[in-house]
Amino acid sequence: MTSRVPFYFLIAILVIIGVTLSIMRHQDYGVPWAPSESRQVWDIEARIEFVASGGPAKVSLAVPHTQTGFTLVSDSASSSGYGLSYINTDTGRRAEWSIRHAKGAQTIYYKTQFLVDPQASVSIIPPAKKDLLIPTFSAPQQAAVDAIIAQAMERSADSITFSRELIKQLNDLDNQNASLMLNDFSKVDAISKLLASSNVYSKTVGVVELEDGRRRQSIIPMIEVWDGNVWKLFNPESNEQRVQSNVLIWDESNVSLLDVMGGKRSKVFYSMISQGITPMMASKRKVMADRLLNFSIHSLPLEEQAMFKTIMLIPIGALIVVFLRVLIGLKTSGTFMPVLIAVAFVQTQLLPGIIGFLLIVGTGLIIRGYLSKLNLLLVSRISAVIIAVILIISVFTIVSFNIGLTQGLTITFFPMIILSWTIERMSILWEEEGAKEVFMQGGGSLFTAVLIYLAMTNPYVQHVTFNFIGSQFIILAAILLLGNYTGYRLLELKRFKSLAES
Amino acid sequence: MFSVFSMFASPQKLHAKGVMGMNKRNGAYIARYNDRSKYPLVDDKLKTKIIAQAHGATVPKLIGVVAQQAQVKHIHEMVKHWPGFVIKPARGSGGKGILVIISHKNGIYIKPSGQVITEEGVERHIGNALAGLFSLGGKNDVAVVENLIKFDDVAFDGYSYDGVPDIRVIVFKGYPVMAMMRCSTAESDGKANLHQGAVGVGLDIATGRAVRAVQFDHPVTHHPDTGKALNGLVVPNWQNLLTLASSAWEMTGLGYVGADMVLDKEDGPMVLELNARPGLTIQIANGAGLLPRLQNVEALAIPTRYPCADERVAYATQQFAVKAQF
Numbered sequence: 048m049t050s051r052v053p054f055y056f057l058i059a060i061l062v063i064i065g066v067t068l069s070i071m072r073h074q075d076y077g078v079p080w081a082p083s084e085s086r087q088v089w090d091i092e093a094r095i096e097f098v099a100s101g102g103p104a105k106v107s108l109a110v111p112h113t114q115t116g117f118t119l120v121s122d123s124a125s126s127s128g129y130g131l132s133y134i135n136t137d138t139g140r141r142a143e144w145s146i147r148h149a150k151g152a153q154t155i156y157y158k159t160q161f162l163v164d165p166q167a168s169v170s171i172i173p174p175a176k177k178d179l180l181i182p183t184f185s186a187p188q189q190a191a192v193d194a195i196i197a198q199a200m201e202r203s204a205d206s207i208t209f210s211r212e213l214i215k216q217l218n219d220l221d222n223q224n225a226s227l228m229l230n231d232f233s234k235v236d237a238i239s240k241l242l243a244s245s246n247v248y249s250k251t252v253g254v255v256e257l258e259d260g261r262r263r264q265s266i267i268p269m270i271e272v273w274d275g276n277v278w279k280l281f282n283p284e285s286n287e288q289r290v291q292s293n294v295l296i297w298d299e300s301n302v303s304l305l306d307v308m309g310g311k312r313s314k315v316f317y318s319m320i321s322q323g324i325t326p327m328m329a330s331k332r333k334v335m336a337d338r339l340l341n342f343s344i345h346s347l348p349l350e351e352q353a354m355f356k357t358i359m360l361i362p363i364g365a366l367i368v369v370f371l372r373v374l375i376g377l378k379t380s381g382t383f384m385p386v387l388i389a390v391a392f393v394q395t396q397l398l399p400g401i402i403g404f405l406l407i408v409g410t411g412l413i414i415r416g417y418l419s420k421l422n423l424l425l426v427s428r429i430s431a432v433i434i435a436v437i438l439i440i441s442v443f444t445i446v447s448f449n450i451g452l453t454q455g456l457t458i459t460f461f462p463m464i465i466l467s468w469t470i471e472r473m474s475i476l477w478e479e480e481g482a483k484e485v486f487m488q489g490g491g492s493l494f495t496a497v498l499i500y501l502a503m504t505n506p507y508v509q510h511v512t513f514n515f516i517g518s519q520f521i522i523l524a525a526i527l528l529l530g531n532y533t534g535y536r537l538l539e540l541k542r543f544k545s546l547a548e549s
Numbered sequence: 550m551f552s553v554f555s556m557f558a559s560p561q562k563l564h565a566k567g568v569m570g571m572n573k574r575n576g577a578y579i580a581r582y583n584d585r586s587k588y589p590l591v592d593d594k595l596k597t598k599i600i601a602q603a604h605g606a607t608v609p610k611l612i613g614v615v616a617q618q619a620q621v622k623h624i625h626e627m628v629k630h631w632p633g634f635v636i637k638p639a640r641g642s643g644g645k646g647i648l649v650i651i652s653h654k655n656g657i658y659i660k661p662s663g664q665v666i667t668e669e670g671v672e673r674h675i676g677n678a679l680a681g682l683f684s685l686g687g688k689n690d691v692a693v694v695e696n697l698i699k700f701d702d703v704a705f706d707g708y709s710y711d712g713v714p715d716i717r718v719i720v721f722k723g724y725p726v727m728a729m730m731r732c733s734t735a736e737s738d739g740k741a742n743l744h745q746g747a748v749g750v751g752l753d754i755a756t757g758r759a760v761r762a763v764q765f766d767h768p769v770t771h772h773p774d775t776g777k778a779l780n781g782l783v784v785p786n787w788q789n790l791l792t793l794a795s796s797a798w799e800m801t802g803l804g805y806v807g808a809d810m811v812l813d814k815e816d817g818p819m820v821l822e823l824n825a826r827p828g829l830t831i832q833i834a835n836g837a838g839l840l841p842r843l844q845n846v847e848a849l850a851i852p853t854r855y856p857c858a859d860e861r862v863a864y865a866t867q868q869f870a871v872k873a874q875f
Contacts (some may be wrong), residue, residue, distance in 0.1 A: 373572060376571065424618070424676055424680055425677060425680030425681065425682050475682060480744075480745060530576075531576070532572055533572045533573040533577050534560065534570060534572060534573070535560050535563060535564075535568075535570040535572075535573075536570055536571060536572060537557070539563075539570045539571060539829075540557040540558045540559075540563065541556055541558070542833075543558055543563055543568050543832070543833065544556070544558040545763070545766065545767060545768055546566060546832060546833055546837075546838070547558035547559065547562040547563050547566060547568075548558075
């Protein structure tokens with residue numbers, strides 16, 4: 048019998064590595080152990096992509112600054128070979144990258160960190176008289192403009208209420224004047240032209256909607272209106288003017304978000320992550336990050352970091368599966384299928400997820416029942432089930448959208464190939480072992496998936512797995528230890544009960 | 550609260566009885582005594598058959614092999630002169646995909662339950678087997694067609710309903726440590742699979758006599774369909790059967806193996822198949838844990854000449870004899 052000592056030594060080393068890494072991260076980087084209530088630092092990254100045409104290239108990006116609700120903590124850019132300078136123009140701050148020779152696909156990252164701060168000290172730039180350019184319209188447009196303005200004027204008291212009434216009219220699908228305007232202009236354009244015709248100062252801004260872990264987001268145009276003292280933000284798509292706390296104004300220039308010279312097909316995307324650290328620690332962290340060779344996940348571009356937020360949760364799912372199989376003895380159909388289902392549940396939310404899962408598998412089983420009568424070969428039968436699953440998903444999505452259930456749209460997150468195999472296996476199980484076994488294994492899978500979902504959506508688990516890479520070593524050690532367990536499973540105690548008594 | 554706890558046996562009690570759990574089986578016996586490289590020998594029924602024959606063991610007669618989808622139509626020609634036959638996926642696991650036909654005539658095939666299956670049904674079954682529906686991991690497979698066993702209906706009359714009873718012997722390092730007979734019932738559809746409702750009858754290693762019987766993990770005394778008392782069951786030709794089962798050690802080199810045997814009316818004990826991951830219900834059927842017997846064998850000193858099958862059976866007969874618990 049081989050000695051178990053090296054094995055326990057390995058476990059001990061893994062645990063020590065895990066604990067040490069976690070403590071280091073806590074002390075040096077100031078990451079708290081628990082997700083604090085004020086998880087209020089946003090890392091936002093703009094990723095600029097363009098194709099350089101071979102000569103010199105110049106890229107100019109409007110960058111955000113401290114504004115109502117957000118204080119700028121730091122910003123940095125990474126772009127190999129480019130010269131970078133920040134320029135304060137009269138329309139706001141811009142970052143400018145320049146290079147003598149660039150050819151082919153180029154990527155530039157600009158990363159900024161904002162602290163959510165209700166007491167942010169904002170310097171307000173009042174509008175200048177010259178900014179107000181009265182637009183000109185064609186005759187039919189002018190008639191529509193007059194009608195819209197007259198109605199809004201009648202129902203409003205000041206610039207703010209006036210703007211709100213304008214937006215209401217433009218969002219009214221039955222309003223013919225509004226339809227005429229929207230034929231020729233985008234909604235944002237139409238609103239700013241209408242406001243200018245009524246001598247109200249406004250500007251078009253680009254905003255980013257902050258949502259933790261989002262990737263490849265685009266900028267959304269909105270309107271700011273001057274009420275005499277401050278700028279007020281309006282969402283042209285929404286009738287209610289409210290200050291959304293998750294909206295960061297990125298581009299206040301009113302000129303352009305991104306200018307690229309010497310390149311084409313330029314795009315800019317945003318990724319974001321929220322973190323639970325105080326600004327003091329954030330600045331300390333930044334110093335550390337610059338000084339040390341930083342090999343953590345947190346040195347990756349934000350887009351990849353956001354992806355890792357999900358990936359780092361999968362080991363927890365695996366641990367739960369190992370626990371349920373080795374210690375409890377639960378039967379599931381497909382060992383790690385519940386983990387994938389749980390990942391889908393995270394996207395769909397729990398209840399819509401469970402309903403969607405049952406609908407797909409249930410309908411799939413019925414269709415599979417018919418297919419089994421056709422004497423098909425296995426591979427084509429499973430392929431047919433895959434297509435059936437895709438059709439089921441489309442039908443449910445369309446139906447739920449049309450009856451106004453937006454949750455139905457998230458059903459597309461289910462892993463279709465895995466579901467098709469599940470349906471095939473359950474169908475065979477049904478034929479060979481009867482419905483009872485199908486419900487046992489299906490129920491076991493669903494139960495496991497729900498447990499994993501609950502773990503994955505737990506804020507504490509999310510915080511620890513992503514912020515402390517050391518936790519992964521501890522999970523690995525736990526899984527290895529469970530693999531060494533040769534005692535009874537809980538369900539075996541039930542199974543062998545008659546043996547203990549006799 | 551108390552009722553919830555009373556559903557479970559206490560682990561100490563099970564431990565005292567030497568009951569082996571699934572984790573123990575996987576970690577301490579299968580992983581340690583079964584060399585991975587030897588699995589293909591038992592996972593492929595065709596290979597098992599060939600090595601068993603090479604070691605002089607009797608096996609059910611091979612009618613033919615269907616290896617490709619194009620040959621599926623030839624099955625009817627193949628079995629024309631065989632009244633009854635069995636189709637097995639060579640790499641099927643857990644008894645999956647075994648189709649038993651007791652008689653056929655003019656394209657009508659009859660299963661042991663009397664259920665009728667058409668030519669297309671048989672072809673579809675083979676097609677599924679070839680595509681790997683029944684094999685571990687869904688790998689492509691071949692279908693083995695073998696002669697139907699004429700089981701000893703004098704000795705076993707009334708002990709099995711609509712199917713061939715088979716005898717599972719756990720062979721550890723060549724020593725037969727525990728045995729049970731699996732008798733099919735109406736509920737198990739003529740199949741000898743315990744989790745489908747077959748009755749498991751624990752057998753005394755010394756005599757081949759019934760020790761205890763269970764269905765769905767609960768003790769029974771009579772066959773649920775025929776009503777025959779199970780305590781009268783004695784397997785004839787017991788010593789020969791054990792010797793043949795024990796030779797699975799020489800055949801495969803696997804330390805912990807379940808040998809599935811049948812008694813044919815004419816040809817005597819036969820090796821049906823070997824299993825590198827035998828289940829644990831055999832303990833319930835015998836009312837005894839496997840661990841004391843496994844540890845007994847593990848504690849044996851290894852002599853320079855490893856004992857032959859007869860000697861091992863003699864040792865087991867002497868060591869593992871038990872009294873009936875009916």
